[in-house]
Amino acid sequence: MAERSSKKMIIVRGAREHNLKDLSLEIPRDKLVVFTGISGSGKSSLAFGTLYAEAQRRYLESVSPYARRLFNQMSVPEVDSIEGLPPAVALQQQRGGTSTRSSVGSVTTLSNLLRMLYSRAGDYPDNQSIIYAEGFSPNTPQGACTVCHGLGSVFEINEQTMVPDPRLSIREGAIASWPKAWQGQNQRDILVSMGYNVDVPWEELSKHDREWILFTEETPTVPVYPGFTPKETAKAIRDKKTPDYMGTFIGAKAYILKTFSSSQSELMKNRVRQYMISTTCPLCEGKRLNKASLSVKFEGKDIAELSRLPLSALARIFDHYTGLSAKNEKQIVTQRISADISSRLSVMLELGLGYLTLERSTPTLSPGELQRLRLA
Incomplete structure (x- = not known):
């Protein structure tokens, strides 16, 4: 009876996150459920701090430690047990940040996967040492262009x-x-x-x-x-x-x-x-990365060039690598990361976002585009 019930219900026992006081309840699955109450009654503590946090924790247990550190991990919720909890996504209500450094790639975390690909399976110039994934991000000291500091442009005052x-x-x-x-x-x-x-x-x-x-x-x-x-x-x-x-x-x-x-x-x-x-940065030519990072190629393109392709074009590239047989370590890494990227891109294409690029700045997106990205 308990097993049959857990398939239809999410069963929470002893939730004590923030201002929840040893709360136990059953929530119907596959239904639209709304939590209501006065401010401070524990709605967010239950929905995000308990249910979503536990769903994220269980998901992250299934990924590698290296990939796990690329996520913003929530703390383990204070709860005795949760049964029947499916995978979960959380959509923010606000429009989103206005930072020009935020992009389609960062919102969907596809940029993280792309950096891992270039770091582990990119084509390096002779005698160049391996670059860690952070070195392919313009938002880090390891990856940012030394002239424009990762902005892609410089300012002239005359x-x-x-x-x-x-x-x-x-x-x-x-x-x-x-x-x-x-x-x-x-x-x-x-x-x-x-x-x-x-x-x-x-x-x-x-x-x-x-x-x-x-x-x-x-x-x-x-x-x-x-x-x-x-x-x-x-x-x-x-x-x-x-x-x-x-x-x-x-x-x-x-x-x-x-x-x-x-x-x-x-x-x-x-x-x-x-x-x-x-004006466009004269050193990185608007690509925001340092010379070492831009020297690493995949499919003959640096990571900035690949990030400028429409998502539909990226899907074709990574679908191809997903189907290839892998023999050595580099090929295995390429196939696995490509499969992950390909599966994520397929969802985005189904949501009608194939015209976007990974480098597209989020402040330029409509609210509808941003919400669909978060679903992906």
Whole structure:
């Protein structure tokens, strides 16, 4: 009777995950079941923290330790027993992250399998040492391009972007990349204290002065006298008059880079981004990986080139390797990983996603495409 019941029901005994208090229940299988309740009643603790976590744990026991470490593993749930639990998937309700580093390959974990394939069964150049799977990821120090740091593009900041109208003076806002509020005024007042002419058109300043103001990495600290004219400021400095404060100068380019990399405000980041020209990385040519990683081939292609193929084309490649007889270790690895990739791709093709590529950034996907990917 118990065996027949477990085929129709998921039987949970003694669930104590988070705020569950020794909960026991039976959940119908092959039915649409909804958990409802007030906030904090334990819905997520039961559905995700207990049922899904245990289903994932059982699945991961069947895969190799090497493959297991590529998954984000949930902790073992606090529960006495669960019977009749089938394999499970968990779909997030949110739209998904906006990181440009997130891709179709990372969401489906197919990129992990592809990295394992290149690491274990790729065609290496002569005398090149074996690269671990992490070395084929642009999101790791081992794999990222040394110039663009895994972004695939570099940012150029030049005088034309920072000073769009050279007919204006610094006081009139010639350096558009500086903020309009106090911080921009502070930089102008610092330049006055340093003896720069902020009242002549930018184009009339010497090339040396223009380049120093825009591109210097020096950060001199000088006395500042807000509201003083240049003559009054010069006299105050000569007379060693006590300043309102000591101000530290930062070059216009350095200000952009600092704001873009460390500001917590998306508004500020977006503002300075308009002064940065994005161009394809000259070293990796947009492939995001270092030269060593890109030198390893499979089917005559590096991993970035293979990731740019439509999923339908990838399926044809790996279906071919799945059917070949394997004799040596490299062929066995190729066949096994290809079989895994092929089975995953077949589901994605059934879901109508064959036109996507593994490198496709997830922020560019529709909500429907993203949910179908998670199902796969």
